[in-house]
Amino acid sequence: MSVEKDIKLDLTRGERIGLDEAIYCAGKSSAHLNRILDEAHVESARLLLTKLAESQYQSLMPKHRDALDFDAISRTAFFGSPHPTRTAREVVVLTAGTSDVPVSREATRTLRYYGVPVKEITDVGVAGLWRLLERVDELRRAPVVIAVAGMDAALATVVGGLTPAVIIGVPTSVGYGVATGGETALRAMLASCSAGLTVMNIDNGYGAACAALRVLRAIGN
Amino acid sequence: MSVEKDIKLDLTRGERIGLDEAIYCAGKSSAHLNRILDEAHVESARLLLTKLAESQYQSLMPKHRDALDFDAISRTAFFGSPHPTRTAREVVVLTAGTSDVPVSREATRTLRYYGVPVKEITDVGVAGLWRLLERVDELRRAPVVIAVAGMDAALATVVGGLTPAVIIGVPTSVGYGVATGGETALRAMLASCSAGLTVMNIDNGYGAACAALRVLRAIGN
């Protein structure tokens, strides 16, 4: 039985597709995470860690804990310095409710890691429409808007009709009954009649930020 | 083998729960429908027929065709005269798109059959928000608003935040891909964060009108 080393950091991915490797931490043991960070240390690599639970962070070796810029709400951590600011244009990240913040913050932190200015506007769900309408001018200045919402995800549809920007919808798993798990929010976003609205997997704030980075790179930023 | 007569018009239902019997026609043969209308004729009954396809209508006996007030869009027909007008308060029926009109019209026709004034406002989906916002004053005057929408059904959530009226959401089976069949619209309405939004089965315009009638009766109309 031949079994290979299970850590292979892909340190040239940035050149190929414009995105560094990110470490998806859910389900990884402390031992595994410590080995990854050891290797990143040796290679002087810059790394983004996602879905890193507070309990996982606390169980890391102290030197690794200290070296990380960890954020408990978004469950993200930076190893090494974030990229320098690369563009003057601010991406807007919206959430329908405060329960969606862990997901929006993951997008916000990922963008910040890549040097992108970002404005996060929370709790503007369309059951209280005036909260969103007050912010339309800010929305319309952004080249990309990330709309994060659970339950019926109606926010994404309304935003898609208010701005010609690229709209990236991120459904969240917030809620109970038919909302639990985010499937309803996902399908509502996909079925939206706002033309050209694009959609990510449930709770995938990281992916939404990567999609925004692909757009900014196409723009030349 | 003893098999009973399969037509038993329930002519006293109006007294018990305030709603006449309605004949659900989908899947019924012309022969069966003709027998029902024969019996209604004999009993001088007033009947509402729902989900009556144009081809079913055309295959009825001429005397029954002539006796019906048939509407092809909503697939409804009235046998006998509708109820006299019973209230001064106008129910509002909204649709997100023109494809939802067969369902909204079923609600509108059912209310008219029961003598309820109704205003139907079509094509006010929230991907083009200003269309709805122009009508807010009309909305806020109604005791009951029926919101008919397919796809992501975001209309119902937005309406729920604009008026204290009773809101009855009717998801429709309009659309393709994840929208087909109306399951997404249904779940989005159920998961809505507009508090107190009630929901009907997919394409059930008739049921929404009956729910409105229960409210009007509670009001005393």
Next chain:
Amino acid sequence: MSVEKDIKLDLTRGERIGLDEAIYCAGKSSAHLNRILDEAHVESARLLLTKLAESQYQSLMPKHRDALDFDAISRTAFFGSPHPTRTAREVVVLTAGTSDVPVSREATRTLRYYGVPVKEITDVGVAGLWRLLERVDELRRAPVVIAVAGMDAALATVVGGLTPAVIIGVPTSVGYGVATGGETALRAMLASCSAGLTVMNIDNGYGAACAALRVLRAIGN
């Protein structure tokens, strides 16, 4: 990266749609809940808290614990005094079994918070039909009946045929096998042939009470 304050109590919602803001507590941290209660204290606001687990309640600051009227079964709490009694007409809340009581109690407590008299009748599922039939007179006096049931949710259909009142069905997640999660109860209520039965999300006793409040307001209570 600009991130905004994540608590924005909406203290004028009552004026717009006739319902105060309610705090949905599931998934919120103690720190977050304490900040909300601090702000409510400063603003002298009246608040309803829903889905507040006993363990969340116990982890609040003592002054907030003391200030709350907490009910462990329904997982609701009142901050400030409930609204004064606003109507003489009693809403009836029914449950099919004793396992449905956490959901029915959420509806009952929400109505009480808004000053609405309510009668809660438990364990009248239709597998033992005589239990419901004994209560028909009480049922028929209510302008609104909330029917709370899991499993096959047959209670709602039977009640819909016994009274002309507004019927609000609340499916519950009680049960095992195909009943678990409440999807079966939800779909059975939506497919009911009791005309005009309206339906809420699974376990949404709070929403059912809000729907009842919209009806009472339309009545003028």
Next chain:
Amino acid sequence: MSVEKDIKLDLTRGERIGLDEAIYCAGKSSAHLNRILDEAHVESARLLLTKLAESQYQSLMPKHRDALDFDAISRTAFFGSPHPTRTAREVVVLTAGTSDVPVSREATRTLRYYGVPVKEITDVGVAGLWRLLERVDELRRAPVVIAVAGMDAALATVVGGLTPAVIIGVPTSVGYGVATGGETALRAMLASCSAGLTVMNIDNGYGAACAALRVLRAIGN
């Protein structure tokens, strides 16, 4: 490539499990059905055909059409004489609505084919409860009750609480929206809190009759 004859009538099945072979006709070509009937003729076999659409029946060879006792509503046909009457005890078959009759009639006809007396009572759905309550005495005399219902299938639960008989629930695919296809009726019956209610596949009136035959055989009839 060796391919075998595709018709193999199992003419000794009755001895093994007490049930003759039945021919499930859906999807079978006229040619195939004609060959089966040819073979039955040669063997002087008695056969029950199920799910035989009227168009299939009309496309058979005239001699086979003439030899069959065909019923268009239940889509069943008998080849050869039905079994002689085997028991004095009458099975009761109930339907919630008239749209469920094709399925109840399949059960009724299958029982008749096997010589079992049966009483079919239609249109006793529990949204109009008094229709069922009038028939309780008849119900309680039957050793087996087959309850056929679509939509929310609440009939089966109520019946299960009214009689100690064996209850066999048959969900039907009648309805639209969440009812279409019968999945909701099926799951509601399985989740029923009427203890000891057994359930068949959707639209399987034939299977329900076979289950009743197994019971009657256990009884000694």
Next chain:
Amino acid sequence: MSVEKDIKLDLTRGERIGLDEAIYCAGKSSAHLNRILDEAHVESARLLLTKLAESQYQSLMPKHRDALDFDAISRTAFFGSPHPTRTAREVVVLTAGTSDVPVSREATRTLRYYGVPVKEITDVGVAGLWRLLERVDELRRAPVVIAVAGMDAALATVVGGLTPAVIIGVPTSVGYGVATGGETALRAMLASCSAGLTVMNIDNGYGAACAALRVLRAIGN
């Protein structure tokens, strides 16, 4: 707010439908269970408790623990003496694998509570067919066979072809991947081409026993 006592033992159910009330314990608090047992003590009632987890049993008051005949595998308990033996005919309960035993034992214990002789044969899944074929004679002597199986539930189909007895299939939630939760086993049993096979909810050993009791009562035992 009027709220009623939430314990109402139904002590006359046995007379109406031939089955005593059973207490479904999942999700009930110790306090609630203690109150039920207090009441049963006062009324000298005989009770069957189902889905009673070992941890729930251990948290009961000592006097109640001592009074119960508890079985941890099936999570059942008897309060008071079981019914006297009522029939000489033995029901057979089969399981496909040893993981299905908690469910088969629930059926076995329920039958024993009602005084019915029962033979439980475990681990006769049809992936090793000879295990079942060795037992065919025992099978064919039983008036009722309960077949308990998870995963693909093929056992029920094979048994249905081996005996003319009443067959009651109980799917179990055993397994992983597509088997988890029992949905696959349930649907496989419902789709079985063994004519007259009846099916219960997933893991519902109790219900299967009740169905068997209805059959035995119809037989006159």
Next chain:
Amino acid sequence: MSVEKDIKLDLTRGERIGLDEAIYCAGKSSAHLNRILDEAHVESARLLLTKLAESQYQSLMPKHRDALDFDAISRTAFFGSPHPTRTAREVVVLTAGTSDVPVSREATRTLRYYGVPVKEITDVGVAGLWRLLERVDELRRAPVVIAVAGMDAALATVVGGLTPAVIIGVPTSVGYGVATGGETALRAMLASCSAGLTVMNIDNGYGAACAALRVLRAIGN
């Protein structure tokens, strides 16, 4: 009963969000489509029609048929002249198989309507990997790549790893068994580990083109 005119062309949408109104034709009657084209004629409007079946096109009034640039494969039609060419950068549209062409062609035609150069490359599914690898240089020059694929939709993942461009995945309903309807392709794209891949509703080539237009506008084209 007040019912409004059901055609309201939104002729200023282009100014608000950069996209003209498009007419979704599925389910619309010839009469309805003729009225829309009459109105477009009166207003000298430019219109894009989508999901226009050949049979619908053939049933239009001859003058409308003649005025349309209709493409049967993509079921699209242009009324009025397409927009002038607006950018020098070519969007690439890929399909996994030839059965996906109706959807890719809808995207291609929509882009052409808006004056965007586009290269459509068909039949490069990754079960025959070399077909895609030969085209990598073309892929890497495009600012936006639309990947259209049914079945397992693996094409989108592979493309996402080959280019830093914006990737828009469009699942198609091509296939049979688990592929039918496109749900599998949709979910596979959403679950893709290619970072930043965005996804549209099943068969939504039009929406993918609109998303590309939002990106090109953000780029300044």
Next chain:
Amino acid sequence: MSVEKDIKLDLTRGERIGLDEAIYCAGKSSAHLNRILDEAHVESARLLLTKLAESQYQSLMPKHRDALDFDAISRTAFFGSPHPTRTAREVVVLTAGTSDVPVSREATRTLRYYGVPVKEITDVGVAGLWRLLERVDELRRAPVVIAVAGMDAALATVVGGLTPAVIIGVPTSVGYGVATGGETALRAMLASCSAGLTVMNIDNGYGAACAALRVLRAIGN
């Protein structure tokens, strides 16, 4: 807009993976199929066509119709001569019922096209177990057994326990109610406790034959 020729026969696939290109005909127009056959004629290619409906076959140009070896039951056609016989070992294809024959025949015909001897044994479903047990010796001689079954698909599990051969399960879409579409048969096969049973997509007889060919090639045949 650049659009490429949409027919690209892959005539070297046989060398790479040991399987010729097959033409999946469902949904392809006659014009498209005629162009493919024109090209195959020019290239003197050998082709296998699958899912070719009789109506599609009848609408081909007469010269193509004449050149094809078409089988209406399996909806397959051969263009050019099948491969010469390549192995002495016979593959066995089993079906549970006669309705499964279109799928088993697709496997059988595909194997024959590739020169593999095959024995097709139909109607050996395990509800009548003795039919299969009579054939065990034939089964055990085959290196590969393809088990084709719809409904509960129990055949595959039983076969897996009777022979050490490679077992390839093919679920079919035969049946009604929970069986319709083949999802139940698919999941039952995947959940089977017969160790090492492999599974194909629903109705994919062609794929099963290809899997068998991969095995025979690994054997050296």
Next chain:
Amino acid sequence: MSVEKDIKLDLTRGERIGLDEAIYCAGKSSAHLNRILDEAHVESARLLLTKLAESQYQSLMPKHRDALDFDAISRTAFFGSPHPTRTAREVVVLTAGTSDVPVSREATRTLRYYGVPVKEITDVGVAGLWRLLERVDELRRAPVVIAVAGMDAALATVVGGLTPAVIIGVPTSVGYGVATGGETALRAMLASCSAGLTVMNIDNGYGAACAALRVLRAIGN
């Protein structure tokens, strides 16, 4: 009540189908596992244990813990010596990501238990295609390739086009949102257009190894 001994080791299964009995440990108590190992000790049996969680292993009696060759990652254990090496041909096991290793290792360990040489290659998902292309020569030398992948499972499709070997796809439950539970990976593999790809249940590395063993046995190894 007669209840049989619930442990029946099937020690002759190897002779019948070429595979020893394996003990599926999920959900089994320590007491039950200890009894099985006692019996294996008495019989001098060789056993493979699967899905044995580390906590279960730690709770065994010390003598049994010591006698087992336990691997925590794959949750497998060997009792007795593995089979001697039986073939010179190496099976290849691939994983798309490091999170899939628990499943691939189960396959690898099962093969090793049966004396089959195996090469495990991890982290070659096709979002970074070059990782797989570097290994094509190794792939093409194997008679059987097991492809283990979660999320979109695109690895299996690409591999199927690169080698004529037998391909066994194992979907894993790795991921979040639409990936959770492995259903998406499963369906993507089943819908793959790589001809002849066979599929196992989610996370079923053991079954994949058994399928490989059936192939090797057919080959004569």
